[in-house]
Amino acid sequence: MLDDNMKQQLKAYLEKIQQPIELVASLGDDAKSVELEALLNDIAALSEKVEVARETDKRSPSFLIRRAGTDIGVRFAGLPMGHEFTSLVLALLQVGGHPSKESRDLIETIQGIEGAYEFETYFSLSCQNCPDVVQALNLMAVLNPNIKHTAIDGALFQDEVESRKVMAVPSVYLNGEPFGQGRMELEQIVSKLDSGADEKAAEKLSKKDPFDVLIVGGGPAGAASAVYAARKGIRVGVAAERFGGQVLDTMGIENFISVPYTEGPKLAVQLEQHVKDNEVDVMNLQTAEKLIPAKEEGGLHELRLANGGSLKARSIILSTGARWRKINVPGEDEYRNKGVAYCPHCDGPLFKGKRVAVIGGGNSGVEAAIDLAGIVAHVTLIEYASELRADAVLQRKLASLPNVKIITSAMTTEVRGDGEKVVGLTYKDRNHGEMHEVALEGIFVQIGLVPNTEWLKDAVALSKHGEIEIDARGETSQPGIFAAGDATTVPYKQIVVAMGAGSIAALSAFDYLIRLPAQQVGELEPA
Known part of the structure; x- marks a missing residue:
């Protein structure tokens, strides 16, 4: 699962583990379970302080990283590779007793949080904002036995994503209820649990x-x-x-x-x-x-x-x-993170096999459409001007893709939804004044920036x-x-x-x- 270079780097990190840990796996017969088993065995082979065990969990494939003889640990549902590989390495070290570099004040605040908190975070392997959230909640779970955390690959557990209507990552649930979406730093999460955190920070500043x-x-x-x-x-x-x-x-x-x-x-x-x-x-x-x-x-x-x-x-x-600049049409705010998105790298995997639109024909829009075309069923690119503004090399690549439709001279007028999620959009043909509807499940807005x-x-x-x-x-x-x-x-x-x-x-x-x-x-x- 890991190449020789990654094994050498990981072995050096695992030497920092101070206390034995167990990788407790819940596996099925699917291909991802086979990959996960190989990954865990590779990790265990690199350190005498790491062992692999088996269990049955409600999610498979998944695994618990647990400090031996304790209930201190964090769980990953899926394979934490891609951007989440760093989260995996940090979790191994922290569960194994390697100290965090966070400030003493913040660590003590986390350790003093009372109550029972069970967090679940949905991530995608291509999301660059997800690791910060996953790593923050993992650290909190290691520092405080009242806090539990499971990081879930949304692309691998599509049934959960559908039932919970997760359309943006990272999406965090606390005790089964929505807690937050998007990038969150450790201090932000702590302040939401500790009502006096903002006042103390303001006074210090x-x-x-x-x-x-x-x-x-x-x-x-x-x-x-x-x-x-x-x-x-x-x-x-x-x-x-x-x-x-x-x-x-x-x-x-x-x-x-x-x-x-x-x-x-x-x-x-x-x-x-x-x-x-x-x-x-x-x-x-x-x-x-x-x-x-x-x-x-x-x-x-x-x-x-x-x-x-x-x-x-x-x-x-x-x-x-x-x-990111908004298109400012009816439905955009209502369905933000419910089908309207601004980061194709983060949220694209959640729309696997679905129909999406990209609004904007500049470099960002065309690049987004190219990336999404490899994941989703179909991409409709909508550009206000009479022609695309992206670099010629990007336009040629886009034109070569069979599951992309390009519409120019089109003004998006409405994001349509069913009350829970996006179901389409309406645009006006700027040449003839006709109104058109496009049925789809996701809209990625890529029309520039506002200061x-x-x-x-x-x-x-x-x-x-x-x-x-x-x-x-x-x-x-x-x-x-x-x-x-x-x-x-x-x-x-x-x-x-x-x-x-x-x-x-x-x-x-x-x-x-x-x-x-x-x-x-x-x-x-x-x-």
């Missing part, structure tokens, strides 16, 4: 000393800003809603210069580690709510957060990025498209406040462009600080 440079947003622009600013020896902080930003939702990256190929989640981890290596104060899972510019040049700007906390800084760099700047309307000047207006130095309409990346008027929304812009903003912020009169700002504090 508000007590922080002012930063010399505070960066709002943790995508490529924010990460570059943080590294460049920190290397000046000043006090730097990053407040990010989710570190990595849109990069986390990007599968293959082939135009990051000097790196022929990487994947978004991997790059996001590398960005965060580089930032932390420079002793930057990273405050993740923080949603900015209001920016109050300093009343006078050299004064402190204030950033207010959704949890009630606030941060102050002598200079600010805004790098809040962008999010995350609504909260800045009264703080800095925005363009008619909502982008932050900046000059060549990255400075906004407010002295001491800079911006970079997809949220700004920079014309090209690319990772390398955002990184360059972030570097410029950081250098400009430092130049701004050192030119302030000493009596206004005092000496810059070393980081």
Whole structure:
């Protein structure tokens, strides 16, 4: 099941196991059960502290990773390969007693949670957001005996997916009831169980000393800003809603210069580690709510957060990025995660053998249609313009696929559903005015991005498209406040462009600080 290279890497990790563990398998006669048995035997052969046992569980194939002689463990239903292989490795280590790198405060909070919690997470092997949720809940199950967790491959257990109407991953259930959908960090899950977590976090944030440079947003622009600013020896902080930003939702990256190929989640981890290596104060899972510019040049700007906390800084760099643009038609919001999706890599496997539509004929839309064509029964690509806008090579590939239909000059007017899930869409022929209906089970929206700047309307000047207006130095309409990346008027929304812009903003912020009169700002504090 595992090749020699993977076995060697896994063997090195398994040497960190401190306590014996059991891989307790529930297997059937199907091909996936045969694969799972081979996988578990491969793992056990790599360590004397790992044994394989058998049981009968309600899900097959599945297996429990259990600390020998205890009820501490986590369960996988399916084969945790692909993006979930890291989740498997971490589960083996943590159940085996290898300590987590999470903060002591967070670990103690998890250990103190009272009550009985049985989590179930539906994932897909191609979902880059799922591992964070799976790993977070696995760790909680290891740390607290009141918490149990089963990670379920939705593509393998289609009957459950259908009965629970799961149409987006990750989908988390708690004690049989829906708990959450989409990417969730460990702190977010804990805060939903610990009602006082937000208040404690807000209080802790508000007590922080002012930063010399505070960066709002943790995508490529924010990460570059943080590294460049920190290397000046000043006090730097990053407040990010989710570190990595849109990069986390990007599968293959082939135009990051000097790196022929990487994947978004991997790059996001590398960005965060580089930032932390420079002793930057990273405050993740923080949603900015209001920016109050300093009343006078050299004064402190204030950033207010959704949890009630606030941060102050002598200079600010805004790098809040962008999010998927919606089609804004009746039914879209009602059926979001019930057939309307925005990430084909994450949710595509849930529509295996079904009919779907892709809205958008640019590179993202055509790439999505190509990917989905290998999974679903049929793809209808709908483009508003009279022709597709994607690169010619992508258009040729799309045209070669037998289960794809391309409709141009079409305006989507409605998402139709039966009250529980999507059953079709309606579009208008822009050439003749005729209305058409398409029967399908899923709709993937791929029509570009919109900047995350609504909260800045009264703080800095925005363009008619909502982008932050900046000059060549990255400075906004407010002295001491800079911006970079997809949220700004920079014309090209690319990772390398955002990184360059972030570097410029950081250098400009430092130049701004050192030119302030000493009596206004005092000496810059070393980081």
